[in-house]
Amino acid sequence: MTAVEKAHSLRDVVRDHAAESEQLRTLAPAVVDAMWGSGLMAAFNPREAGGCEPSFSEMIETWIEMAWQDGSFGWVGIANFPSAFAAATYLPADGFAEVFTANDHRVTMGGQFFPNGQGVAVDGGYRLTGAWSFGSGTGHAEYVAAGFMPMVDGEIRWVAEGIPDMQIAIVPRSEVSFKDGWHVQGLRGTGSYDYAIDDVFVPHGRTFALFTREPERGSSAAGRMGMMPVTAAGHAAWALGVAKSMLDDVAELAETKFRMSDMAALASRPTFQKDLAHHVAAWRAARLLVLDAFGTAEAAVDAGADLTPTQRADMRVAAVFATDTARACAEWAHLAAGTTSIREGSRLExxxxxxxxxTQHAFISEKVAMDAAQVWLGIVEDHFGL
Structure with missing residues (x-):
């Protein structure tokens, strides 16, 4: 089965355990087991780590399907899958053997890649200390990713003028302290816990550079494009999937929904018909933009070209636009559904x-669009964070 088919096969178990995941504030064990049983959990990994190396198109469609089923399920997909993909792709051989090979590639990974930690350089690795927020997917993860800046003789290490060295450490769960801070409005079932690491030794073999595009293994273009495009594709696809679930649900509801004082079902109202057409068309346009931006860059890299700043800007803007469009579609669907959309526990609610x-996430904020536009305008040659 393809990754999309594997995700589709989990519709029943995700639906049946959605409320449980929210109550647990992390993905229900039955759903995690089903992800492993179907092969979905490792699907985005390089083949050496049990994956099938899907194209960007297939990754995007898989995430859309997952988020359509349930927002928390989809969010775990854009947390666990890229984390494991990156570690399996970029870890040095000894770290890969320790983390993946020794565990028969059955490795669930989550965490926060932003460099909130400091790693004091010592023989063989770093002494890592730091605190991270919103460690998505860590509720059921055996390993935790933690971004940090290496410190040498008390000073930050730099890789270029104005650009600090930013590394990712892969740390066993047993060496991480979790905080019970995940009490939130939405995405309650994602186990996005805050966590801290206090003076833990991490060998070089379990670290890699945040912005590397030099894979140690895997043959897909994604490995040569780096973590930023994979993460951006995930955010775009997630927002599109949740919005599609609301558009589909309100269209189905409209056949039997009668608003107060209306003599006909919602589906027969011309304003509803017009607005549905507009928002479905907007959703489809956003999806096509995402597929085009990521597919174009992927094809160029597949043909042997280097990823350009403009291509990276194109992908990041596509993700921001898709997120904004999805949010507008969701707002309309919520209003159109009336009181049905406020009933606690319903899919729409x-x-x-x-x-x-x-959509509060900084990765798809207006700042990203401004940084990308500066590249398009030639104000700057590149933004390293894109």
Whole structure:
């Protein structure tokens, strides 16, 4: 089965355990087991780590399907899958053997890649200390990713003028302290816990550079494009999936929904028909933009070209645009559904909470669009964070 088919096969178990995941504030064990049983959990990994190396198109469609089923399920997909993909792709051979090979490639990984930690350089590695927020997917992860800046003789290490060295450490769960701070409006079932690491030794073999595009293994273009495009594709696809669930649900509801004082079902109202057409068309346009931006860059890299700053800007803007469009579609669907959309526990109510939580993420903020536009305008040659 393809990754999309594997995700689709989990619809029943995700639906049946959605409320449980929210109550647990992390993905229900039955759903995690089903992800491993179907092969979905490792699907995005390089083949050497049990994956099938899907194209960007297939990754995007898989995430859309997952987020359509449930926002928390989809969010775990854009947390666990890229984390494991990156570690399996970029870890040196000894770290890969320790983390993946020794565990028969059954490794669930989550965490926060932003460099909130400091790693004091010592023989063989770093002494890592730091605190991270919103460690998505860590509720059921055996390993935790933690971004940090290496410190040498008390000073930050730099890789270029104005650009600090930013590394990712892969740390066993047993060496991480978790904080019970995940009490939120939406995405309640994602186990996005705050966590801290206090003076833990991390060998070089379990670290890699945040912005590397030099894979140690895997043959897909994604490995040569780096973590930023994979993460951006995930955010775009997630927002599109949640919005599609609301558009589909309100269209189905409209056949039997009678608003107070109306003599006909919602589906027969011309204003509803016009607005549905507009928002479905907007959703489809956003999806096509995402597929085009990521597919174009992927094809160029597949043909042997280097990823350009413009291509990176194109992908990041596509993700921001898709997120903004999805949020607008979700808002309309919520209003059109009337009181049905405020009933606690319904798909519409949960999806609305989820999308207004997930779209707060800094990775798809207006700052990203401005940075990308500066590249397009030639104001700067590049933004290293894109």
């Amino acid at each position: 949960r999806a609305f909470r989820d999308i207004y939580t997930g």
